[in-house]
Amino acid sequence: MQLVKIYLDYLCPFAWRGLELAYVVAPQLGLDLEIRHYSLEQGNHPENAGRPRKAPVWKLAEQPLESSPSLRAFLASHAARQQGKAAHLRFALELFRLRHQERRRLDDETLVEAVGRAGLDLERFMADLEDEESRRLELAADLEAAGELGVFGTPTFVLPSGDAAYFRFTQLTTEPELATNLWELFTAVLENGAHIETIRRPQRERASR
Amino acid sequence: MQLVKIYLDYLCPFAWRGLELAYVVAPQLGLDLEIRHYSLEQGNHPENAGRPRKAPVWKLAEQPLESSPSLRAFLASHAARQQGKAAHLRFALELFRLRHQERRRLDDETLVEAVGRAGLDLERFMADLEDEESRRLELAADLEAAGELGVFGTPTFVLPSGDAAYFRFTQLTTEPELATNLWELFTAVLENGAHIETIRRPQRERASR
Numbered sequence: 498m499q500l501v502k503i504y505l506d507y508l509c510p511f512a513w514r515g516l517e518l519a520y521v522v523a524p525q526l527g528l529d530l531e532i533r534h535y536s537l538e539q540g541n542h543p544e545n546a547g548r549p550r551k552a553p554v555w556k557l558a559e560q561p562l563e564s565s566p567s568l569r570a571f572l573a574s575h576a577a578r579q580q581g582k583a584a585h586l587r588f589a590l591e592l593f594r595l596r597h598q599e600r601r602r603l604d605d606e607t608l609v610e611a612v613g614r615a616g617l618d619l620e621r622f623m624a625d626l627e628d629e630e631s632r633r634l635e636l637a638a639d640l641e642a643a644g645e646l647g648v649f650g651t652p653t654f655v656l657p658s659g660d661a662a663y664f665r666f667t668q669l670t671t672e673p674e675l676a677t678n679l680w681e682l683f684t685a686v687l688e689n690g691a692h693i694e695t696i697r698r699p700q701r702e703r704a705s706r
Numbered sequence: 707m708q709l710v711k712i713y714l715d716y717l718c719p720f721a722w723r724g725l726e727l728a729y730v731v732a733p734q735l736g737l738d739l740e741i742r743h744y745s746l747e748q749g750n751h752p753e754n755a756g757r758p759r760k761a762p763v764w765k766l767a768e769q770p771l772e773s774s775p776s777l778r779a780f781l782a783s784h785a786a787r788q789q790g791k792a793a794h795l796r797f798a799l800e801l802f803r804l805r806h807q808e809r810r811r812l813d814d815e816t817l818v819e820a821v822g823r824a825g826l827d828l829e830r831f832m833a834d835l836e837d838e839e840s841r842r843l844e845l846a847a848d849l850e851a852a853g854e855l856g857v858f859g860t861p862t863f864v865l866p867s868g869d870a871a872y873f874r875f876t877q878l879t880t881e882p883e884l885a886t887n888l889w890e891l892f893t894a895v896l897e898n899g900a901h902i903e904t905i906r907r908p909q910r911e912r913a914s915r
Contacts, residue, residue, distance in 0.1 A: 549911045550911060551911060645910070646908055646910065647908035647909045647910045647911055648908050649906075649908055653908060660907070661907060661908055662905050662906060662907045662908070663904060663905070663906045663907075663908065664902075664904070664905055665902070665903045665904040665905075666898075666900040666901055666902045666903060667900070667901045667903060668899060668900045668901045669900075670899070670900050675899065675900075678898075679898060679900050679902075682891075682894055682895060682898060682902075683905065685891055686891060686895060686905050687905075687907075689875075689887075689888060689891060690877060690879070690884065691875040691876070691877045691878075691879050691884075691888050692875055692876045692877045693873075693874070693875045693888075693891075693905070694874045694875060694876060694906070694907050695872060695873070695874040695904075695905070695906045695907070696871050696872070696873055696874075696892065696895050696896075696902070696904070696905045696906075697858075697871060697872045697903070697904045697905075697906060698869070698870060698871045698872075698896075698903050698904070699855055699856035699857050699858055699862060699870055699871070699872065700856045701854070701855065701856045702758045702759060702760060702856055
């Protein structure tokens with residue numbers, strides 16, 4: 498099995514598509530997926546502007562729960578993680594689908610629904626979520642690792658080779674052959690000898706306000 | 707022949723590598739290369755910060771010659787262009803090599819050297835360069851087209867399909883088979899049905915100052 502880490506934020510529709518892609522190709526290509534977290538709220542926070550990514554002053558893991566649209570989902574993700582890697586992956590996938598396919602809010606009701614759909618032990622999940630201090634410490638460590646790596650958006654994949662990249666696409670692909678082609682294209686870009694750093698389409702802007 | 711437009715800035719080493727790549731693959735793949743210009747100085751100018759790319763207030767083509775490290779090279783590029791597309795391409799390639807391989811400054815001596823190496827008519831080049839008003843108008847039109855397209859860096863390639871992307875790599879490849887593989891990888895990314903918008907490696911930052 499080849500370990501592939503995926504940095505995700507539940508707020509991000511591109512992260513959702515990236516996780517669906519990885520989920521389809523993992524069994525075919527023998528990938529062992531590990532979910533990690535990167536916070537768009539923290540990364541784009543005005544107080545962190547101009548600072549190195551590994552030295553933020555505004556840290557999501559230290560904020561009050563009510564103030565953030567994403568903190569509760571991250572803590573729930575770390576609670577789900579206590580039930581093992583496979584359970585964590587299923588939970589993340591179901592929560593992304595609830596948010597980005599069914600347009601549900603990232604509130605407690607949605608989190609519990611994701612636990613149910615993913616087949617996790619709800620009682621254990623609630624107990625782990627209530628141990629908020631431990632979950633905050635885990636999240637802080639995760640966001641710190643993302644900062645060290647220089648992650649700036651989601652999804653960011655880290656391949657077994659150590660190559661890492663942000664990978665953004667707009668058309669969800671779950672058909673196995675298309676998904677495999679797309680994944681192999683992505684890895685071929687990262688492994689090409691020219692050391693490709695960036696491929697990015699320009700965006701035509703709408704008329705200025 | 708398939709028309710491929712390349713937006714370039716002579717200041718940019720990635721644009722140099724991109725042009726070398728296109729130059730190697732063009733005859734093999736039947737590409738008709740057309741050089742266009744995008745200005746990093748204009749795009750990154752503080753007075754243009756936060757403004758739509760197609761509505762800059764600080765415009766390179768209106769600046770005094772002495773104030774800019776890139777304006778003279780752009781005007782010379784438009785002067786070379788008067789001698790035809792193939793001559794323009796050879797001039798651009800030689801000027802990039804002088805700047806980024808031989809570390810020469812983009813001054814008059816270097817421009818004349820590029821004219822010589824590219825086999826252009828020097829007298830005609832000088833006369834066209836002296837018609838500064840016409841060259842500035844051409845440059846302004848070029849930079850406006852780049853702004854409309856949303857170009858944000860160089861090199862940016864526009865394929866016959868209309869797909870466009872910034873393409874940054876660090877290892878120069880002029881070996882024909884490797885170059886063809888690299889070009890085909892780039893076009894495969896742009897033409898994939900998932901509509902890939904971005905692949906970009908995170909950059910580990912050095913210790914903060």
